[in-house]
Amino acid sequence: MVSDSTDLLRCKQLIERKLDWGASESWTSVDFENLQQRILDETGVSLSASTLRRIWGRVDYQHLPSNTTLNTLAQFAGYPDWRTFIKSQVLSDLPPTPVERLTREPVKHAINWVRLSWIAGLFITIVLIGIVAFDQKQPHLNTNQYSFSSKPLTHSIPNSVIFTYNxxxxxxxSVYIQQSWNPxxxxxxxxDSQTYxxxxxEPGxxxxxxxVGKQIVKEHPLLIPTNGWLGTIATKPVPVYMKPDEFIGPTMMRLPVAGIQxxxxxxxxxxxxxxxFNVGNFDPVxxxxxxxxxxxxxEYGEGAAACQQTWIELITDDMPITIPLCTKGCVSELTLLDGSHMISGKKTDLSRFGVDYANWINVSCKSDGHKLYYHINGELAYEAALPKKKxxxxxxxxGFRGTGAVxxxxxxxxxxQVFHAF
Structure with missing residues (x-):
């Protein structure tokens, strides 16, 4: 079991109340995967489902979480970081001022060291919170005084990018370069340098x-393309890259289970x-x-892959379009993106995206200038308004949880026709 501190236990309780999924003892593997996605969506940090299971005591592990993990949990619970969360607990834990009992002994000028220590602790806490709040205030910067550009070195993955900045x-x-939306x-x-x-x-x-500090002074689009089709198995810290002949055939893309093994x-x-993936190989649509x-x-539904989660992503120059699929019993866990919004299967009827993989599933998405229409096997599954901007x-x-064919x-x-394959 994780060596839980009281603070970590309280943080987990806050997260459990926020999720409102019921007792954590009843959470399934899918719940921890969904929590992983929720945390990524809200904090930009990916904590693996296995890490989350360790924190919630599902896996025997004798170490406390790392500082990065604690900061991320605190952010998801509604605090800027773990230190701020701890301070909030200190304030809430301060006991009431002790009531001095009268004594018959003539101690006229005795100092109540217990009370004084609590007052001193409270004062220090308030000062530290004030310092943190002060540090968070940053004067507005003139962005015209800064420059920022980038140059990818190849048309393949992995791809190093040279950033030039002033x-x-x-x-x-505190000057930072951030690759994407993910902090x-x-x-x-x-x-004082100029190159990083x-x-x-991954392409995209x-x-x-x-x-500068927390203020974005410059940003620009950056397309990381592929040289044709790219197949990967998502592992950390670096994906496993597949050779074309390992997943590309004359009539389909398919990575057999044996290929993963x-x-x-x-x-x-x-x-x-x-x-x-196939990115940057056709004219923008x-x-x-x-x-x-x-x-x-x-093509894989064993054990923890029972939901057979699958999705198609139309990568755009803004929020992507995603078409999620899974077995019929798991649609509550689906998340759909329509170019403007994230749609959760917990709050929206996405039941038509629940499918039987015994046969090929035909998926389509199109627009008429006003709306997006999602179809599964020829039936309308969902519709949404088009984004207002171009x-x-x-x-x-x-993406396939397990493996699959296209x-x-x-x-x-x-x-x-702009693009066709297989």
Whole structure:
């Protein structure tokens, strides 16, 4: 069991009340995977489902969580960081002022050291909170005094990117370059330098940022493309990259279970995530008038993979479009993105995205200039309003919890074919 401190126990209780999923003792593997996604969505930090199971005592582990993990849990519970959470607990734990009992002994000027220590502790706590609050106040910066650009070095993955910047006007040494929206992918750089390199292990459309303290002073789009199709098994810290002939065939993409095992990636109890990407290899397609269709099949449903979670992502230059699928009994765990909003299966009827993988599943998504329409096997499954701003599709990705197959990929713009595969 995790060597729980009282503070960690209280933090977990706050998280459990926030989630309102019932007693944590009854949580399943899917619940911990969903918690992993919720924490990632809200904090930008990915805590693995296995780490979360350890923290909640599902796995025998004799160490306290790392500082990064504690900070992330505190943020998800509603605090800026673990230190602030601890301070809040100190304030709430202060006992009432002791009532002095009268004594017959003539001690006229005795000092109540117990009370004095509590008062001193309270004063120090208040001062520290004030310092933290003061540090969080940052004067508005003139962004025109800063510059920031980037250059990918290859058309393949992994891809190193050279960032060129000028942050010499910064009033602080806290200058950072952030690869994307994820604060975890943030690096401290020398404000008086001009070059920093970073590596991207997955393709996609990112918004790189230059920050001074907590203020974004410059940001720009950054497309990390693939050289054709890229297949990966998501492992940390670096994915396992597949050779084309290991997953690409003449009529479909498919990574057999044996292909995963040959890479020494375990299938249980943590079911691997298999991904296929194609980014930056066709002209951008406007979301206002497009049509996409494809056939998919999830081919692994053993043990912890019973939900056979699958999704298709239309990578855009803004929020992506995602089409989630799973077995019928697991639709509560689905999350759909419509280019503007994140739609949870816990609050929306996404039951039509529950499927039987005994046969190929035909998935399509299209727009008519006003709305997005999602179809599963020819039936309307969901519709949503188009984003108000101009958005274009720049790539396609597939994800399978376990492994799966893809065929008949078609993407059109203005009724003209832009991309086709298999």
């Amino acid at each position: 942050a010499s006007a910064s009033p602080t040494d 975890r992918l943030r690096a401290l750089v020398d404000k 390199t970073s590596i991207y292990y 459309y990112y918004r790189a940022k230059l920050l 040959q890479k020494n990636v375990p299938l249980q109890p943590e079911v691997p995530l298999v991904k296929y 406007p979301l206002a008038d497009f049509s996409f269709s494809s056939d998919v099949k999830n 958005v274009t599709i720049v790539g396609i990705a597939y 065929r008949n990929i078609n993407l059109q713009a203005n009724d003209k």
